[in-house]
Amino acid sequence: LVETDHATLIRSSSTGKAIGVSVTVPAGVHTISSAFYGTLEVTSVTLPEGVTTLSPYAFASATYLTSLTLPSTLVAIGEYAFDSCSLLSEIRLPAALGSVGAYAFVNCVSLADITLPGSLKELSPYMFSGCTRLSRVTLEEGTEKIGAYAFSEATALSEITFPSTLTSFGEGAFLATGFSSFTIPDTVREVGSNLLAGCTALTSLTLGRGLSVTPAGICREATALSSVTIPDGYTAIGQSSFYGCTALASLRLPDSVGEIGSAAFYGCTKLTDVSAEKLTAIGTEAFRGATALENFRLPATLRTVGVQAFYGCKVWKDPDLSHLTSVGKQAFYGCDGIRTADITGLGSYLAEGVFAACESLTEIRFPENLTVIGYGAFTNCTALKSVTFPKHLRTIGGSAFVGCVSLSSIGWNDGLTTIGDSAFAYAYSLRELKLPDGVKTIEGKAFQNSESLLTVTLPDSVETVGNAAFSDCPRLFSVTLSSAMTELSDELFAGCTDLAKITIPDAVETIGSGAFDGCETLSSVTLPLSLNYVKSDAFNACAETLTVSFGGTSARLLAAQVEEDGNILLINAILTFADKEGKS
Structure with missing residues (x-):
């Protein structure tokens, strides 16, 4: 055969x-x-x-x-x-x-x-x-x-x-196997990643004493895991160790554990209680999506919290953040239980989106040496009513306080130079804006849709104001602009329906497209001698009878270029010149 x-x-x-x-x-x-x-x-x-x-x-x-x-x-x-x-x-x-x-x-x-x-x-x-x-x-x-x-x-x-x-x-030695419980022998000194990943029947894990770090992804998406025993001597929870363990409700870490790795408990949607007494660092996305997390006292030893570490931990209430020295982007995004953010231990830069969508946040205690608030840091903190900036702050990043609809009081600091795009857009409760000397740049849409804003006073240090910075502020009636401005940007005051008069500073050469578009009560405008160019729709849909005062001669005003599209009201306005009065 x-x-x-x-x-x-x-x-x-x-x-x-x-x-x-x-x-x-x-x-x-x-x-x-x-x-x-x-x-x-x-x-x-x-x-x-x-x-x-x-x-x-x-x-x-x-x-x-x-x-x-x-x-x-x-x-x-x-x-x-x-x-x-x-x-x-x-x-x-x-x-x-x-x-x-x-x-x-x-x-x-x-x-x-x-x-x-x-x-x-x-x-x-x-x-x-x-x-x-x-x-x-x-x-x-x-x-x-x-x-x-x-x-x-x-x-x-x-x-x-x-x-x-x-x-x-x-x-992955036992990836997607059928164990209901698993004990790593004490003799084992080395374990590769994803050892028991996808073991959906696994309910209990006991780690051996031969290791010092929980292996990366050891129980990743072990969706029935409810009990984890970690012996003394472990120094860290490894990356993605318990990622997606949706049945894990509580965990006690031994005092020897100083670090929780990135995504270690990502998506542990039933995790409510964590005990860790000696932590120094929590990694990127460590508890992201742990939506039930409620009882986790951050120890005084903790210094570093990574990017999106607690993203979406909605019910976690008032953790003590005062001892933190480094916090990553969106670290506490959507943590609706945080009412007070004491971040006095941080450095000069506050990361992007760090407290965005913290809807219960009412108090912020900034570090004294803070110079920059990052993009979207406090976006949609809808309960925040007041804020006082530290004296060394230089830059407020884009969208930093956008959607803070209850914000009514801002304590500005004298060292501020830049307000980013949409920084305070949709600040529905803000009624008065008087910026301090030293501010040079206000970027586009910075205060757009501030529905209750009545008055705006810009110091003479302001040189640039971006497009639509004060657009759609329907109750705005009083504006004082900076003498250092050379241009009114596009749509700067578009939709400010209560704005009845405006004096444009002497250095302004250009009025941007749609700058006063839809200012339906605007009837009095003072134009500067420096004016050279009025773009389309600059005065579109303003009051039907528009009175314009010009400090120069009619010949000087006629020398300025005025685009006809959307500017018929300006072209037909009642004009007052240094040499005569009448219609243009």
Whole structure:
């Protein structure tokens, strides 16, 4: 039934189409090459004593193979040797076996129980991956390492016996297996990432004393995990260790833990209680989406909170932030339970979006040395009524306080130079704006849609005011502009329906497009002698009778370029010049 090339079995000579052929390999054969690869008729094979090696793919895709007898002399099995032997339900590995190649038993979906001899020091990568009926594994004394993804997607695997010699788990070794509880032996010193990721039946994890950091992604998306035991001596929670563990409700970290890694508890939607007494750092997205987090007292030792670390922790109330020295972008975004932000320990820069959408925030205590408030830092803090800026503040970033609809009182500092785009847009409750000397730049839409704003006074230090900076402030009636301004930007006061008169400073040369568009009560305008250019729609939809005062001669005003589109009211206005009065 076989052909041999000296001591190597080259191929099986069975060529019939009937299923049920049994093959006994004759004595004298030492190596089995890919002899049975893809056979569809062989169901049983007996190998003689003396065989030492099964080459790669030796029995791969032998779909109907159900019985295999291996000799005690076998020392090596090649990669993919039994790949997709889908009916092979039992195999006894000899005690002398020293090496098994990667993927050796991959997708042996009928294999239910396996004992691995201690002579096998290391289990190769993907060795039993996809063995979906494998429920029990025994590792005998001597085995030291389990390779990457060795048992991954062995979805029925729920029982395993580890030897005292075991020291290492490879990446994803038990990914998507069926364990309900898992204990890492104390002898294990090395664990790769994603060890138990996707183990949706896992409810309990006990970490071993041989480690000091919870492995990255160890229980990532283990959605039933509810109990985690971390022994003393651990110094950190690794990256994504418990990412998406949606059943985890409480956790106590030993005092030895100083750091929580990025995304460690991301999406733990039932996590309500965390105890950690000696933390110094919390990483990026560490608790992002932990929407039930309520009881977590930040210890006085904590200094650093990473980007989006507590993003969306809506019910977490009034953590003590006073001891923090570094906070990342959007670190507390959407933390609706924060009412007081004492950030006096921070440095000169406040990160972007750090308290955005904190809808209960009513008090901010800034650090004395703060110079920059980053983009969107307090966006949509709808309960914030007042704010006082520290003396060294230079820049308020774009959208910093946009949507702070209750903000009515602002304590400006003398050192401020720049107000960013949309910085105070939609500040519905702000009634008066009197900026301090020193402000040079107000960027576009800075105070747009401030519905209650009545008066604006800009100091003479202001040089630039961006497009639409005060647009759609319908109650604004009094404006004092800076003498240093040389241009009124596009749509600067568009939609300010109560603005009845305006005096444009002497240095202004250009009035931008739509600058006063829709100022329907604007009836009195004083133009400067410096004016050279009026863009389209600058005075569109203003009062039907517009009176314009000009300090120069009619000839000087006529020398200025006025675009006709949308400026018919200006062109037909009642004009007062230094030399005469009348219609243009």
